[in-house]
Amino acid sequence: MRSLSKERILTIFKKEFRLYFNSPIAYIVISIFLVISGFFYSRPLFIQNYATMRHYFDVLPLFLLFFVPAISMKIFSEEYKTGTIEVIYTLPFSKLDIILGKYLSVLTLVCGGIILTLIYPISLFLIGKPDVGMLFSSYLGVIFLCIFFCSIGVFASSVTKNQIVSYIIAFFIMFIFFIIGKMGMFLPQWLYYAGIDFHYDNFVRGIIDIRDIIFFISLAGFFIYLTYVSMSYRIR
């Protein structure tokens, strides 16, 4: 049997998704995310009276810093804590099947939360004429940012049995990439490239650059690789 298969990844994905919605976690976290992000979308809108989401997209990475770890923290930790990792790993799954299935379920749930915010641009179209291209590229930027952040979340969850610790580790790693972007002027140029803002801001400004896409995708790949290493270290 091949060590990677679409069907098996889908099986894990479905299982994780079912578990998210069988417990209250997903509902609570997504609701809180929507309430807070709704507030930060609508406030500048009324103050400035422009049909733009620029301010919203500026603060969104900060929300994701709190939101993504809350979704991802249990994805491996809980399996290690309850011992179900033994069940799942002795079923015919490879490590990569398990990691990718879990990663995709986290990513889908996070993106689900993002998709629910599409109500904001729709409301903009009702009251004004926003720039469609910019909105599209901004949302694309957010998706790539989520692809990156979720890989960090999954990795952080794979190194500990404790969900709180997993949350803190994920938050901390994301925060490093976040703060590097914010402190660009104090840092050497090469380090500034590693920050989120340098790449994310391009999307928000309406520029879709293949280099930025490669940045997010390759870092996501790196953290998924680290997850594989951490899982191999734990199961041996």
Next chain:
Amino acid sequence: MIEIKNVTKTFGKVVALNNVSFDINDNEILGLLGPNGAGKTTLMRIITGFLIADSGVVKINGKLNSEESLDLKMLIGYLPENNPLYEDMNVYEYLDFIAETRNIKNNKNRIKEVVEICKLNDVLLRNISELSKGYRQRVGFAAAILHDPKILILDEPTAGLDPNQAHEVRQLIKEFKKDKIIILSTHILSEVEEVADKVVIINKGEIIAQGDIEDLHSLVMKKNVIKIAGKFNKDLTEYLPILIKGIYQIKLTSQQDEIKEYEIETEKDVDIREELFEIAVKEKWKLVELHRVSVSLQDIFMELTK
């Protein structure tokens, strides 16, 4: 057939398994016996591929059980120690998930069958977190047998169950026995005596005895014990050693009214029951009991793991 050759596994400085080797043939139920911390779970985890041995090999049907051997994982049904389950699923969802991973065709019917076998009908739509320990164990067992595996590995399947529930699980194991390899770990000795064909006793990571239950008996029993009870007109402790050769010792174990009970220890290969009977007839003793005392696995276990 499962071949285990020179398997060693250490966790840091702790040696969990030290050079363990044995074979399990098809259609055999193997009881893995040992006190807590002996290395039973580690050994089972290595057979299932969850852990990798530091050295030595495990071969299943001639194939090496290396990392990520998905084909072999397909052959094995496994009930881990403490029976971890997804608490947030209901029983049907859980079995459905397992069925999907096992590529079971027509999985609805198969789940129905297994639910019948394990008597899970009443709790099918209940959340697993709400189930009693007995039901949880049955769910774990149902998940392990769902794909009708050729090899079934059960790590302490009756731990924590009350005697009735434990009996039910043993019945399930017996029903399931046909053309399978079953490996069963436990520290309940009567359980092994009841279901297993072959026993491996491990202690502190090493095999200290293996074989059929009868082999083990003779291994430990360096003497034979005969029990005789009845109305005797003589004191057997003095009278018998004169008549019969090979007696080590005779003890009067109890006395009720006229009926006395003796235990006679003899050499291992000597069976004196026939002679005793003839003497009893000659002396007109009224016997109420005459039998050879069999050693229980309990005695063997205590003797070996001392």
